[in-house]
Amino acid sequence: MATAKTQDFTDDEIFLADIAKALSHPARIKIMKLLSEMNACMCGELVNLLPLAQATVSQHLKELKRVGLIQGDIDGPKVCYCVNVEMLFKVTKDFQNYFNNLNKGEKISCKTKKK
Amino acid sequence: MATAKTQDFTDDEIFLADIAKALSHPARIKIMKLLSEMNACMCGELVNLLPLAQATVSQHLKELKRVGLIQGDIDGPKVCYCVNVEMLFKVTKDFQNYFNNLNKGEKISCKTKKK
DNA sequence: TCACATTATCGTATATTTACGATGAACGAT
DNA sequence: ATCGTTCATCGTAAATATACGATAATGTGA
Numbered sequence: 307m308a309t310a311k312t313q314d315f316t317d318d319e320i321f322l323a324d325i326a327k328a329l330s331h332p333a334r335i336k337i338m339k340l341l342s343e344m345n346a347c348m349c350g351e352l353v354n355l356l357p358l359a360q361a362t363v364s365q366h367l368k369e370l371k372r373v374g375l376i377q378g379d380i381d382g383p384k385v386c387y388c389v390n391v392e393m394l395f396k397v398t399k400d401f402q403n404y405f406n407n408l409n410k411g412e413k414i415s416c417k418t419k420k421k
Numbered sequence: 422m423a424t425a426k427t428q429d430f431t432d433d434e435i436f437l438a439d440i441a442k443a444l445s446h447p448a449r450i451k452i453m454k455l456l457s458e459m460n461a462c463m464c465g466e467l468v469n470l471l472p473l474a475q476a477t478v479s480q481h482l483k484e485l486k487r488v489g490l491i492q493g494d495i496d497g498p499k500v501c502y503c504v505n506v507e508m509l510f511k512v513t514k515d516f517q518n519y520f521n522n523l524n525k526g527e528k529i530s531c532k533t534k535k536k
Numbered sequence: 537t538c539a540c541a542t543t544a545t546c547g548t549a550t551a552t553t554t555a556c557g558a559t560g561a562a563c564g565a566t
Numbered sequence: 567a568t569c570g571t572t573c574a575t576c577g578t579a580a581a582t583a584t585a586c587g588a589t590a591a592t593g594t595g596a
Contacts (some may be wrong), residue, residue: 314472394524
């Protein structure tokens with residue numbers, strides 16, 4: 307029982323974790339790719355391109371929408387999904403930053419450090 | 422019922438999703454940061470730096486170890502954790518690639534495309 | 537050998553995620 | 567108005583994740 311525990315996590319940590327969660331399923335990784343390649347895409351097209359039922363795809367889209375990575379515009383009876391460019395840019399930048407900082411470590415192996 | 426559904430997901434998609442899952446909790450985002458900053462770190466130190474019980478921290482470390490982002494070397498009764506540099510490098514590269522490709526889209530808004 | 541320190545694992549409770557069929561809501565076309 | 571299409575939501579089942587106390591395992595040092 308050395309020192310007191312730190313409080314909660316920072317907003318930054320929570321944000322990165324939340325985005326990672328949104329991307330933590332192959333279907334959602336793929337949906338982002340598909341939406342980017344096709345620029346914009348009806349929900350039904352996505353259903354055909356994924357090995358999942360319509361209801362399940364809808365759920366995955368909802369999760370991506372939740373964190374703002376995509377948006378869906380209603381177009382008559384259909385819904386046209388596309389990547390949210392601003393958000394994608396921020397996420398790209400933030401993760402690049404995060405990983406770059408991780409890579410900055412001096413790469414001392416555990417054995418080398420050894421107290 | 423247009424065309425047949427695609428098969429499974431690619432190894433690449435599964436890999437990215439799995440790494441994202443490993444990073445989908447603020448504690449694990451923070452652990453990576455801490456290990457990088459301190460170069461290497463005893464498990465006990467991490468417990469003090471996180472608002473979580475020892476058993477819970479151990480679980481989070483296990484998840485990061487599962488995907489190979491960190492490794493733990495036994496040092497007497499202690500365990501010295503550090504970032505797996507090779508894996509971190511691969512992950513950094515792969516995610517950079519993924520995001521860069523996403524950003525390549527022509528950014529046609531749904532309304533602009535409109536059939 | 538006997539405590540002590542350190543960490544993983546077990547057991548368990550609760551919450552979240554994933555998946556799907558069924559249903560409902562909104563719209564276009566007839 | 568009714569029908570078919572498109573998509574979200576509901577209900578639900580099964581799996582996974584998160585958290586913690588308790589316990590086991592391992593090594594240090596007295």
